[in-house]
Every structure is written in C-alpha cells, then in structure tokens.
Amino acid sequence: MNSQNSLNEIEKFCRDEYAGLYRYAWALLGNKDDAQETVQESFLRFHQMWRQGAIREHDRALLFRLARNVAIDLQRRARTAQHSTIDNVIAFPRTPEELLLEKETEHYTAQALDQLSKKEQECLALRLGGLSYGEIAGVLELSPNSIGPMMARALRRFRQKYEEILETKDRETRFTRRR
Amino acid sequence: MKKFWKPKTGKPASPDDGELLAFLDGELRPPRQAEIRQLLESDWNLRVRLDELERDVAAYVSATQPPASTDAPTFDDIWRKVETRSTVDQKSEEAPANIQVLWRERMPTWMLQPLPLRIALSLCLALLFTAGLAFWLLRSNQLHKVSAEELVQLATQAEALSLQRVGDPVIYRRIQLKRIGAAESVQWESWKDARPSGQFRQRIADQRGGRMLRELDANQPALLTELETIFRANQFDAERPLSAASFAAWRKQLNQSTDTLTEQKESWRLTTSVAAPRTINTIIAASLLVRKADWHALSLQLKVQGEHETQEYELSELAYDVLPLQALTVFADLAPTPSASATPATAPPLVAATASPSLLPLSSPLPTAAALLEAEVAAFFALHQLQADLGEQIEVLREGNRQVVVRGLVEQAERKQKLIEALRAIPLIAPQILTIEEAARNLKPTLSERVSEATIASEPAVRATPQENVFQQRLEQYFLHRGMDRNRASQQVAALSNTIVAEARGALSEAWALRRLAERFGGGQVAESSPAAQQQLTAIMSDQVTRLKARQRNLQTQLEPLLTSLTVAPSTVMMTSGATPKERALQLFKSVEQFYSLTNSLFAGAGSATGSAESSARQMLAALAQMESTLRHLEP
Numbered sequence: 054m055n056s057q058n059s060l061n062e063i064e065k066f067c068r069d070e071y072a073g074l075y076r077y078a079w080a081l082l083g084n085k086d087d088a089q090e091t092v093q094e095s096f097l098r099f100h101q102m103w104r105q106g107a108i109r110e111h112d113r114a115l116l117f118r119l120a121r122n123v124a125i126d127l128q129r130r131a132r133t134a135q136h137s138t139i140d141n142v143i144a145f146p147r148t149p150e151e152l153l154l155e156k157e158t159e160h161y162t163a164q165a166l167d168q169l170s171k172k173e174q175e176c177l178a179l180r181l182g183g184l185s186y187g188e189i190a191g192v193l194e195l196s197p198n199s200i201g202p203m204m205a206r207a208l209r210r211f212r213q214k215y216e217e218i219l220e221t222k223d224r225e226t227r228f229t230r231r232r
Numbered sequence: 233m234k235k236f237w238k239p240k241t242g243k244p245a246s247p248d249d250g251e252l253l254a255f256l257d258g259e260l261r262p263p264r265q266a267e268i269r270q271l272l273e274s275d276w277n278l279r280v281r282l283d284e285l286e287r288d289v290a291a292y293v294s295a296t297q298p299p300a301s302t303d304a305p306t307f308d309d310i311w312r313k314v315e316t317r318s319t320v321d322q323k324s325e326e327a328p329a330n331i332q333v334l335w336r337e338r339m340p341t342w343m344l345q346p347l348p349l350r351i352a353l354s355l356c357l358a359l360l361f362t363a364g365l366a367f368w369l370l371r372s373n374q375l376h377k378v379s380a381e382e383l384v385q386l387a388t389q390a391e392a393l394s395l396q397r398v399g400d401p402v403i404y405r406r407i408q409l410k411r412i413g414a415a416e417s418v419q420w421e422s423w424k425d426a427r428p429s430g431q432f433r434q435r436i437a438d439q440r441g442g443r444m445l446r447e448l449d450a451n452q453p454a455l456l457t458e459l460e461t462i463f464r465a466n467q468f469d470a471e472r473p474l475s476a477a478s479f480a481a482w483r484k485q486l487n488q489s490t491d492t493l494t495e496q497k498e499s500w501r502l503t504t505s506v507a508a509p510r511t512i513n514t515i516i517a518a519s520l521l522v523r524k525a526d527w528h529a530l531s532l533q534l535k536v537q538g539e540h541e542t543q544e545y546e547l548s549e550l551a552y553d554v555l556p557l558q559a560l561t562v563f564a565d566l567a568p569t570p571s572a573s574a575t576p577a578t579a580p581p582l583v584a585a586t587a588s589p590s591l592l593p594l595s596s597p598l599p600t601a602a603a604l605l606e607a608e609v610a611a612f613f614a615l616h617q618l619q620a621d622l623g624e625q626i627e628v629l630r631e632g633n634r635q636v637v638v639r640g641l642v643e644q645a646e647r648k649q650k651l652i653e654a655l656r657a658i659p660l661i662a663p664q665i666l667t668i669e670e671a672a673r674n675l676k677p678t679l680s681e682r683v684s685e686a687t688i689a690s691e692p693a694v695r696a697t698p699q700e701n702v703f704q705q706r707l708e709q710y711f712l713h714r715g716m717d718r719n720r721a722s723q724q725v726a727a728l729s730n731t732i733v734a735e736a737r738g739a740l741s742e743a744w745a746l747r748r749l750a751e752r753f754g755g756g757q758v759a760e761s762s763p764a765a766q767q768q769l770t771a772i773m774s775d776q777v778t779r780l781k782a783r784q785r786n787l788q789t790q791l792e793p794l795l796t797s798l799t800v801a802p803s804t805v806m807m808t809s810g811a812t813p814k815e816r817a818l819q820l821f822k823s824v825e826q827f828y829s830l831t832n833s834l835f836a837g838a839g840s841a842t843g844s845a846e847s848s849a850r851q852m853l854a855a856l857a858q859m860e861s862t863l864r865h866l867e868p
Binding site: 064067068071075076079080083085088089092093096097100101104158161162165166177178180181185186200201202203204205206208209211212215216 | 248249250251252253254257259284285287288289291292293295296297298304305307310311313314317318
C-alpha cells in the first residue's frame with residue numbers, strides 16, 4: 054500500500070496535469086460536462102491503478118490514454134452537445150446572442166473537425182493537452198516521427214475547413230441582410 | 233527532419249510542415265532547431281510557411297478553446313469528487329473482496345509469487361498434505377488397532393471392572409467344552425467366588441444328563457478331566473479358564489512366545505504360540521477371542537501337545553454373569569471351606585444346591601436358544617420320570633428367553649418336594665410348584681380360580697355310574713347270555729365300565745402328554761439340540777407310546793368281544809396316518825379323545841348316547857382300531 058506521501062504526490066501530479074487534460078477533453082468532446090466527467094473519471098482510474106500498484110511513476114501518457122478511453126466511451130453514448138448547452142445555460146446565464154454565438158462556434162468547430170480523421174483529431178487534442186510528440190505517439194501507438202507531419206496536415210485542413218465554413222456563413226449572413 | 237537522399241551541401245535542408253511544426257513545438261533536437269532558426273532568418277518563404285502554421289494552430293486552438301463564459305471547474309473540485317468516489321469504490325471493493333483480502337492476507341503470499349516459485353511451493357504443500365494425511369491415517373488406524381499386550385490388558389481390566397459392579401461378586405459362566413474333531417461336547421457351568429481363595433462350584437451336563445460335580449468326582453467327564461490336567465500343567469487357572477486374567481497370567485510366564493492378533497468383525501483374536509520345547513500336555517498355542525464392544529473374553533482355543541499328536545480344545549462361553557454372593561444359594565450346602573480346591577478328597581459329598589431361580593444369572597448375557605431348549609427337554613424328562621406329565625396341573629414355560637419356568641399345582645407337599653428336587657438340578661430351570669393348600673391360602677384370586685379348577689380337575693371328571701340305557705342293557709344281556717344271573721351281570725357291567733372309563737382316562741392323559749410334547753418339539757427344533765436332549769425326548773415319547781399301547785391292548789381285549797357281539801357288520805374305518813410325528817401324535821390324540829368321549833357317554837352316562845347300541849359299538853371299535861394303527865406308526 055502506498056503511503057500518505059505517495060497520496061500527496063499523486064494529487065500533485067494530477068493537479069499539474071489537470072489543465073492540459075481538461076483542454077484535451079474539451080477539444081475532443083466540445084462541452085464542459087463531458088470534459089469534466091472525462092477528467093474526473095481519468096483521475097479516478099489513474100488513482101485506482103496507482104493504489105493497486107499497477108503504476109509506479111507519473112505516467113502522463115497513461116493519464117491521457119485513460120482520458121481518451123473515457124472520451125470515446127462518452128462519444129459512443131452520444132452524450133455531447135445537448136447536455137452541455139442546457140447545463141451551461143443553467144450554470145452560466147448568458148444573453149441569447151452569446152449563446153447563439155457559442156452554439157455556432159461549437160457547430161463550426163465540430164464541422165471542421167469532422168474533416169479530420171479520428172487519429173488526427175486525437176493527435177491535435179493531445180497536443181493541446183500539452184503532451185509531447187513522444188507521449189502522443191505513445192498514446193496513439195504511432196511512430197513519434199509521424200506526429201509532426203500528421204499534426205501539420207490536420208491543422209491545415211482544419212483551418213481551411215473552418216475558414217471555409219465561416220466564409221460560407223458570412224456570405225449567407227450578408228445575403229440575408231441584403232434581402 | 234533530415235532527408236537522406238538530399239546531397240549534402242553547405243546549406244541546411246529546408247524543413248517540411250511537419251518539421252516546421254515540430255520546430256514550433258520545440259520537439260526537434262537542438263542542432264536541428266538551430267539550423268531551422270538560421271534558415272528562417274534567411275528564407276522568406278519558410279517564414280511565410282511558419283506563419284501559416286502558426287495561424288493553423290491558432291485557428292485550431294481558438295476553435296477548440298472552451299468559451300470564455302464557461303466556468304471551468306477547479307482541480308480541487310474535481311479531486312474532491314475523485315477522492316470521494318475513490319473512497320466509496322474502495323469500500324465497495326473491500327466489502328465483496330473481504331474474502332479476497334482475507335485470502336490474500338492469510339494464505340496466498342506464496343500465490344502472489346512468480347509462477348515457478350508458486351509451483352515449487354504448491355508441490356511442497358502437496359507433499360506436506362500427503363505426509364500429513366498418511367500420518368493421520370496411520371494414527372487413526374493405530375487408534376483402532378491394539379497390540380497383543382494391550383488387548384490382554386484391556387480384557388483383564390474389563391473383567392476386573394465387571395467384578396466391581398456388585399459386592400462379593402461370584403462369576404457365573406456356562407461354557408461348552410469341546411475337543412475339536414470329536415462329536416463329544418460337555419456343558420460346564422461354574423460359580424466362582426471372585427474373592428481370593430473364593431469358593432468354587434461346578435455343574436456338568438453331558439450325555440449322561442446334568443449333575444453337580446464335586447472334587448475328584450468319579451462322574452466327571454473325561455473331557456473335563458483332560459482339560460483340568462492341561463490347565464494344571466500349564467499354570468492356567470482351571471477354575472476360570474476363560475478369564476482374560478488367567479490367559480494373561482499364563483502368557484506372562486512363557487519364555488518364548490509369538491503373538492498373532494487377528495481382527496474380526498466384532499472381535500479380536502489373540503493367538504499366542506509357544507516356541508519352547510514341547511512336553512506332553514504343554515499348551516502349544518492358545519487363542520483367546522475377545523469381543524470388541526466390551527473387551528469380554530468369549531472363547532478359548534487350545535492346541536495341546538499330546539503323546540503322539542496334538543489335541544485341540546475349544547471352550548466357548550454360553551452364558552456369563554457376575555452375581556452377588558448373597559443372591560446365590562449354590563454355596564449354601566458347601567462345607568465352610570475356604571476353597572473348593574482346598575477341600576480334601578474325603579470331604580463329604582456335595583449335595584445338590586438348593587433350588588432357587590437366583591441360581592441363574594438374572595441379567596445379560598442371555599442363554600442361547602439351544603441351551604433353553606435343552607433345559608426345557610430336561611424339564612419335560614424330569615416331569616415324565618415322575619409321571620407329572622399325566623394330567624397334573626404343571627406347565628413348562630419359557631420366561632423371556634432367560635430361563636424355563638416349571639409352574640404348577642400339586643396336591644401333596646411331598647409331591648412338590650419331589651418335583652422341585654428333580655427340577656432344580658437342571659440349569660436354567662426355575663421351578664414354581666405350589667401345593668393346592670398354599671395356592672388357596674396365599675395366592676391371588678386369579679390363581680385361586682385356577683386352584684379351584686385344579687381341585688375340580690383333580691376330581692374324577694366322571695364317575696362310572698351305569699345308567700339304564702340301551703347300551704348297558706345290551707351289556708347286561710351279553711353277560712346274562714354267558715350264564716350269569718342278573719345281579720352278577722349288573723356287577724360285571726359296573727366293574728367293566730369302571731375299568732374302561734379308567735383306562736380311557738389314562739389313555740387320554742398319555743395322549744395329552746404326547747400331544748404337548750409333539751406340539752412343543754415336533755417342529756424339528758430338537759434336531760439342533762444336543763444328543764442328550766434328543767435322547768431324553770425319545771425316551772419320553774417311547775414311554776408314552778408304550779403305555780398307550782398297553783392301555784389300547786387292554787381296552788381292545790376287554791371290549792372287542794363285547795362290541796363285536798353288539799354289532800352285525802364290522803366297522804370299516806379309513807386308517808389314516810400323519811406324515812410327521814407331530815401329525816401322527818395329534819391324530820392319536822384325536823382318536824383317544826373320541827374313544828374317551830364314547831366311553832364316557834356309553835359307560836359312564838356322562839353324555840347322551842346318540843344312535844343305536846350297534847352304532848356306538850362300531851364307533852368304539854373304529855376308535856380302537858385307529859388308536860392301534862396310529863400307535864404302530866408312532867413307535868420309535
């Protein structure tokens with residue numbers, strides 16, 4: 054059994070990784086609740102594994118791998134946008150314009166991300182979470198050398214798609230106003 | 233990233249987007265990082281590309297950034313929940329896993345070891361278990377098994393304990409003595425006062441009948457004499473040969489011996505063989521059978537060195553009990569000598585022990601069925617010898633498979649004394665004979681009724697009182713025709729009637745005795761009894777048949793001429809004979825009874841004489857003929 058010192062140590066590790074993990078979860082899932090649940094569940098699983106002695110040292114790649122698995126589970130269960138919107142409305146009262154904008158942004162982002170493969174999305178999200186190329190390669194079980202080109206390609210396509218969506222939307226808006 | 237196909241020039245290779253992104257992310261090695269930085273300073277296009285990449289990244293980061301309005305949970309909030317859930321999970325894991333935890337804590341540290349070590353440990357445990365099991369089995373077997381020494385010791389202790397049950401214990405034993413290979417067997421009863429130098433009394437029953445024995449009795453069976461000699465020669469207690477203590481004492485004084493212990497279903501058999509030089513009468517081997525349940529010695533087999541060959545003897549216990557001395561009268565008529573063995577040879581002859589049921593063991597072990605049967609036959613024989621089986625109110629009954637009671641009423645005290653004396657010498661017999669006076673004075677009403685019945689029964693059932701009937705008139709005419717005057721003829725008829733009635737009654741008594749005997753012993757039980765019992769039974773039957781034949785002849789001699797003159801046609805009776813002695817005896821009884829009934833009605837006027845004189849005469853002749861025929865078949 055681990056000592057109290059070890060408990061404190063694991064807490065510190067999780068605290069350090071919290072922001073990146075949350076970003077990663079958000080990038081993957083696009084809503085606060087799922088991101089929060091993913092982070093929480095990842096910490097919990099990490100904590101259990103550590104308590105059972107399955108892990109001996111701070112393994113960031115493992116933590117993100119756990120988060121990835123949780124996120125995949127959540128996505129499978131199709132618990133994404135609707136909950137987050139409602140919860141966000143309840144939790145943080147905003148103006149209808151703000152809500153619409155947020156909703157549109159989420160929608161465009163989701164559309165742009167759909168152009169990417171799952172691996173590319175995950176790769177970008179992991180990088181957003183703060184993982185190094187080596188760690189990303191570990192999580193995704195890829196070669197570290199392939200991470201840079203894959204990410205660059207994914208970023209380019211995402212941006213192109215995202216801007217394309219925005220331009221289209223902009224054109225539609227202008228056209229509507231003109232009418 | 234290096235491109236190995238590019239010719240090496242002085243200028244570093246231009247990075248692709250992937251490498252450029254890695255440069256941005258600081259993922260390249262420092263030399264390559266420096267090279268790209270240098271390239272960026274000199275390469276405009278590269279700077280544009282880098283700028284584009286940064287905008288790609290910014291677009292992605294911006295698009296995937298949580299909205300500014302979203303209040304992201306703090307780490308502490310998340311961690312608190314994690315800790316709470318972790319605690320709950322831990323408890324819920326622990327609850328069902330208690331067994332696992334216990335298992336893990338108590339036993340299986342070795343199970344958590346690497347596989348080879350686990351296999352080795354498993355093998356060690358298996359070996360230990362097997363060894364333990366073997367040890368346990370061996371030990372449990374040992375618990376049930378005994379050594380020869382232990383067996384003797386346990387049997388001796390059990391014997392000593394049984395003596396403590398009563399004060400002044402007397403060991404009663406009935407033993408069957410047998411020489412193996414010979415038909416001869418003797419039943420030997422002994423009463424041994426268990427105190428040091430205690431009195432000893434013995435009784436023997438062989439082909440010559442049962443009798444008490446005294447010291448140096450000439451009537452002692454040869455088999456018993458032989459055994460006494462053997463016991464003396466081997467320092468074996470002759471007064472208690474079946475005693476475990478005697479066996480232990482004999483075994484102890486042996487110089488060289490071998491013990492063989494054999495387990496049987498309900499007993500142990502210890503055979504001690506003597507290796508020492510063999511002289512005549514030396515016990516070569518003695519085998520003691522001890523009951524497992526109570527360590528009681530049941531039988532002793534002896535192999536004895538004879539003059540030219542070995543002899544084998546068997547002493548089997550038939551009955552055993554420990555009785556208080558005060559309850560016994562068997563020693564009452566002994567001279568107050570300290571020990572029977574110390575009685576001089578010239579001591580006055582021992583008289584039979586006074587009769588008392590307490591002479592017999594009152595508690596277990598029960599006598600065998602064969603012993604009871606023999607006692608019963610002996611009782612019948614004794615009664616027969618005293619002619620007490622001919623109509624006296626005496627019955628022979630078994631009492632709870634323990635003993636045989638001879639119960640009855642007699643007219644005179646002398647008769648009672650005679651009967652008791654005859655019966656008390658028989659083992660397992662409890663005589664309960666009373667005079668009519670005693671019964672009438674002391675006994676309960678039910679018995680009083682029997683007394684009155686006995687009194688009535690003792691009276692002649694009918695008196696021959698010639699009555700004026702057709703048959704008697706014909707009898708008178710018969711005598712008148714032979715030249716007698718009327719008065720003389722009447723006297724002759726009365727005398728004849730009395731004789732015939734008396735003979736008929738006597739025949740009926742004999743027939744009753746025979747019937748009782750046939751009913752009791754006619755089922756083939758006697759075949760299993762001793763030759764002595766069989767002889768006694770044959771003797772009784774022979775006597776009864778002989779007497780009946782005499783009576784039948786007498787009746788026939790007196791009646792045949794008379795009856796023949798009364799009837800025109802001789803009777804044609806279907807002579808039948810039973811298949812078994814019992815059936816024949818019953819048949820005989822039936823014909824005797826019929827004859828008696830006719831006699832009563834015709835000669836004594838006890839009943840109504842039915843039919844004509846001719847018819848009655850024919851019936852009597854037929855009954856006589858049937859009696860004669862059946863008696864012929866009953867001749868032993």
